Amino acid sequence: MTHSIDKAKRRFLTNATTVVGGVGVAAVAVPFLASMSPSEKAQAAGAPVNVDISKLALGQLLIVEWRGKPVWIVRRSADIIKTLKTETAKLSDPNSDEVDQQPEYCTNPSRSIREELMVVVGICTHLGCSPTYRPELSPADLGEDWKGGFFCPCHGSKFDLAGRVYQGMPAPTNLVVPPHHFVSNNQILIGEDAKGVA
16 A cells, blocks of 8 residues: 655645744743833832923923832923023022932932933922922012923922922922933933933
C-alpha cells in the first residue's frame, strides 16, 4: 500500500498554524506591553505627567493632576513678568529663600525655568485649600494694588503670579513648584527634572 503526501494540504496547514500562532502571540504581547506604561493610578501616585502647552494662551490657566494634586500652568505676559520683579516689597519670601518650596533651578523672581510659564502646585500652604485664579487687576474685593494672582477663599491668603505669598497672610510659605522640565518647546514633563524622576 502506497501513501501519497499532499504537499499543498501540508503547506496550507503549516501556514494556518503559523498565522494562528502569530495572532496568539500578538494577543498576549499587546496587554503585556500596555502594562509597562504607567496606569492612571500610578500617575496619581507620582509618575511624571506629560503636558502639551502648545495651545495655552496668554493669561490662561491650565490645570493638570500630578500625585493627586492640581498643578497650575499659566502663560504670563511681559507686563506680568515685569511686575514680578518690581512688587517684591509686599511679599513674604520674594527671593524664594525657603528651599523646600521649589527646585533649585526655579529659585528666581519668576520661580520658573522659562519666565513666561508658571508651574505650581495649586494647594495653599496654610491648610491645604485650593486657591482661586484671580488674574484681573484691582478688583473691589482684593484692593486697588492687586496685580493678579491667586486668592485662597478659605482663610484669605494671597499669592502673586509666581505663587509667592504676600506678607501677613495665614499661608506661611510660597506655593510649591513641582520638579519639571521641558521635553520640547511645547511639552512639559511634571514630576521629573532634567536629571530624572525627583
